[in-house]
Amino acid sequence: MYITDFDELAAFCERAESSRVLAVDTEFLRERTYYPQLCLIQVATHDEWACVDPLLIEDLSPLSKLLADERITKVLHACTQDLEVIHHALGVVMNPVFDTQLAASFLGLRQQVGYGLLVEHFTGVHLPKADSLTDWSQRPLDEEQLQYAEDDVRFLPGIYDSMMTQLVAKNRLGWLMPEMARLTDPAHVERLPEEAYLHLKRSGSLTRRQLAVAREVAAWRERRAAQRDQPRKWVISDELLVEISKRCPKSPERLRRIRGTDHLSDEEVSALVRGVRKGLSLDLDDLPVVKRRERNSPEAEGAVDLMYALLRIVSDRSGIAMQLIATRDDLMDLVAGHKDCRLLEGWRYELAGSLLERLLAGDIGLTVKEGRVEIL
Numbered sequence: 001m002y003i004t005d006f007d008e009l010a011a012f013c014e015r016a017e018s019s020r021v022l023a024v025d026t027e028f029l030r031e032r033t034y035y036p037q038l039c040l041i042q043v044a045t046h047d048e049w050a051c052v053d054p055l056l057i058e059d060l061s062p063l064s065k066l067l068a069d070e071r072i073t074k075v076l077h078a079c080t081q082d083l084e085v086i087h088h089a090l091g092v093v094m095n096p097v098f099d100t101q102l103a104a105s106f107l108g109l110r111q112q113v114g115y116g117l118l119v120e121h122f123t124g125v126h127l128p129k130a131d132s133l134t135d136w137s138q139r140p141l142d143e144e145q146l147q148y149a150e151d152d153v154r155f156l157p158g159i160y161d162s163m164m165t166q167l168v169a170k171n172r173l174g175w176l177m178p179e180m181a182r183l184t185d186p187a188h189v190e191r192l193p194e195e196a197y198l199h200l201k202r203s204g205s206l207t208r209r210q211l212a213v214a215r216e217v218a219a220w221r222e223r224r225a226a227q228r229d230q231p232r233k234w235v236i237s238d239e240l241l242v243e244i245s246k247r248c249p250k251s252p253e254r255l256r257r258i259r260g261t262d263h264l265s266d267e268e269v270s271a272l273v274r275g276v277r278k279g280l281s282l283d284l285d286d287l288p289v290v291k292r293r294e295r296n297s298p299e300a301e302g303a304v305d306l307m308y309a310l311l312r313i314v315s316d317r318s319g320i321a322m323q324l325i326a327t328r329d330d331l332m333d334l335v336a337g338h339k340d341c342r343l344l345e346g347w348r349y350e351l352a353g354s355l356l357e358r359l360l361a362g363d364i365g366l367t368v369k370e371g372r373v374e375i376l
Contacts, residue, residue, distance in 0.1 A: 108319030213279030
């Protein structure tokens, strides 16, 4: 069903209100804008599925109400970008949300499994490969495009049912839900300008003072890009922001000496200089905290390698993706005795943390039998 007017949308949403599950996906463009441009919304219940055209329907309030209904579980695959797009376009933070990609990591599939493989695994249906270069803003949409778009949601309600049955049978639903809550935390949907510096590429070598400068200039870029509705890199690149943060130019003349600033207007240069000065003037207590790891000793590295072998056994036995259980940084935290290590909490401790502690204490070991690593 291709919904292109308000009455059709209202009728579908009224029918879907009685469903306990609603699959959701979006098609959007972002190559030339700061904000995602919503071009299509796909929704599905167990009984029907539809493509809603936000470019042809001015009033999407019935859909907003449906997506905000907390009695209905919204099922998505790799939900992060869709949550952001829906929030920006409709002002809705969807809750509760079930992400099939995350759930798959607890059910024996690899981490970040693609949608096509997920559908094939649970339904046996082989979907055609997606065309990543489709311009979803162009109208009219043809039958092939609409079929592809509908395929992105029509299998999800059934997959959700299968996943829930398996999660309950394996007693893992309680493990999944805290991870789902972190993934769908409303605080992650909208990025604050003051936190933009945390995502700068190649900023790892900056000192605390330089990071304070980076925080100011990156926040300025975020606001400028939003004001213009342009990609961040069109305003100024990450590399240039990091270079400005390293050099800390206190005058427009000094900043202009940095290569790559030619396209900036005098007003923009002055704004960046003000950001530099503000970052330099902050008290020590107000500087960003730099979390850097000390280089591990050869002994610690050897212990981490051994822990990785045990972690692989745990992953193989449980069917939970290894990277979801623990990263190398998590293993290093455990070796270093950090109390806030994720492996000491919740399901991770129950599944792997307790075993890893026993390995470090020498209470258990590893051996090789018939070419396989096993626990002693």
